[in-house]
Amino acid sequence: MRDLAGQVKDAALNLIFPPVCPVCGKPAPARAYLHPECERKLVPVSGERCAVCGKQLPDGRESLCLDCRRRRHEFIQTISVFQYTEAARQCIYRFKYKNKREYAAPLGYLMWKYAGRRIRFYRPEVIIPVPMYAAKKRRRGYNQSELLAQSLARVSGIPCAPEALIRTRATRPMKELTAGERAANLSGAFLADGPLPWKRVLLLDDIYTSGSTLDACAAALKKGGAREVYGICLCTGEGF
Ligand SMILES: [Zn+2]
């Protein structure tokens, strides 16, 4: 049961950020995070998935995707909740770039609804978001992955530690780089505030592309003392 202070805080937050449906952007229906018809536009990743990176596999004959057969990841397993459809793309775009911080609550709820079972299976002691470089966060005003991690922490009851991992320098957007440039771009870019008190960590990012960012973060967390790093992403891209 939430205490009175928590309820008052939620009511105040609802006045500042009235609940909106993250898919259509209109006011959310009463006592729900989004419209049922809007939720249906978000397509969960389903069927056969790569056992490591969670990407949907074209056929079920292999358990790993081509990429994961070629290289080892630093995380044990990552799953993404939704496919990167047009509805998901627009939703994430507004959440990231259009100051729609209020999307964090419905999106965190959806992550838990669709991936809660898997997250419980990982038994993470903490959720850590992929950090943003401090200067970039100041410019944008927030780190969307951090908001999402805090939201997931609220619905799941798993603590969140956004300060445990830092991005030590600015990096170039991964989508602009070739595979070779990606590794150099991220080399030494993350540092864990170790020694970390957790053994099992759930790392959170908004979109899974090549896994390079999660790998760099997971390596830093393991350097800081974490033993097992799992990943959760809101969406997975295809063809990366
Ligand atoms: Zn809607």
Ligand SMILES: [Zn+2]
């Ligand atoms: Zn894979």
